[in-house]
Amino acid sequence: DGGITQSPKYLFRKEGQNVTLSCEQNLNHDAMYWYRQDPGQGLRLIYYSQIVNDFQKGDIAEGYSVSREKKESFPLTVTSAQKNPTAFYLCASSDSGTFLYFGPGTRLTVL
Amino acid sequence: GENVEQHPSTLSVQEGDSAVIKCTYSDSASNYFPWYKQELGKGPQLIIDIRSNVGEKKDQRIAVTLNKTAKHFSLHITETQPEDSAVYFCASLAGSWGKLQFGAGTQVVVTP
Numbered sequence: 565d566g567g568i569t570q571s572p573k574y575l576f577r578k579e580g581q582n583v584t585l586s587c588e589q590n591l592n593h594d595a596m597y598w599y600r601q602d603p604g605q606g607l608r609l610i611y612y613s614q615i616v617n618d619f620q621k622g623d624i625a626e627g628y629s630v631s632r633e634k635k636e637s638f639p640l641t642v643t644s645a646q647k648n649p650t651a652f653y654l655c656a657s658s659d660s661g662t663f664l665y666f667g668p669g670t671r672l673t674v675l
Numbered sequence: 676g677e678n679v680e681q682h683p684s685t686l687s688v689q690e691g692d693s694a695v696i697k698c699t700y701s702d703s704a705s706n707y708f709p710w711y712k713q714e715l716g717k718g719p720q721l722i723i724d725i726r727s728n729v730g731e732k733k734d735q736r737i738a739v740t741l742n743k744t745a746k747h748f749s750l751h752i753t754e755t756q757p758e759d760s761a762v763y764f765c766a767s768l769a770g771s772w773g774k775l776q777f778g779a780g781t782q783v784v785v786t787p
Contacts, residue, residue, distance in 0.1 A: 568718075595772075595773050597773065604684070604779060604780075605779055605780075606679070606681070606764060606766075606776075606777035606778050606779045606780055607719070607764065607775075607777040608777075609774060609775075612773060612774065614772065614773065622774070623676075654718050654719070656718075658773055661768075661772040661773040662707050662709070662724070662768060662773070663709070663721060663724070664709075664721070664773075664775065666711075666718030666719050666720065667718050668716075668717055668718050669716075669717070669718050
């Protein structure tokens with residue numbers, strides 16, 4: 565079955581540490597996205613990539629970094645510069661720029 | 676930039692009743708309006724969408740209406756069932772390809 569996988573499902577980080585969230589898709593989609601979700605708020609775009617080796621900042625890119633070396637993979641690194649990283653992180657992909665397929669999410673908690 | 680407001684933030688309905696969620700957008704260039712359903716601990720899933728050249732779209736018990744003049748669109752769920760309990764997000768797309776702007780979400784609770 566085609567889809568998007570995110571790992572791990574739960575992630576705990578100590579303050580000052582960088583962590584990397586994995587996102588893999590086998591839908592053959594060109595575009596991939598990272599969203600952050602906080603309680604009571606909508607999804608906010610962190611980074612997106614329309615093609616391999618190219619990515620753009622979203623609305624809240626500060627403290628995050630990404631890479632897009634392969635079409636099927638779009639890992640997100642939460643750096644120590646992100647002051648409030650505890651959140652639910654969602655990866656998505658699209659072949660049209662409109663219809664987004666979301667992964668199951670990773671819940672990151674800073675201890 | 677685009678701003679999407681969604682109301683209400685929570686909605687409790689009796690099973691069998693209808694539920695309506697409303698969203699307003701600010702950018703007149705917006706031309707695509709999807710609705711997503713998110714169950715607890717999962718990623719959102721698209722349930723219905725509408726483009727700016729259509730005023731209404733229906734899929735079984737769910738429907739979406741769009742008023743471009745007033746810049747608002749609504750989700751209607753009829754004959755609600757317990758499995759409709761979830762968080763629903765509206766979104767709009769204007770300008771850059773793929774950069775959806777989401778509303779804050781509506782927690783819908785259907786009580787038997």
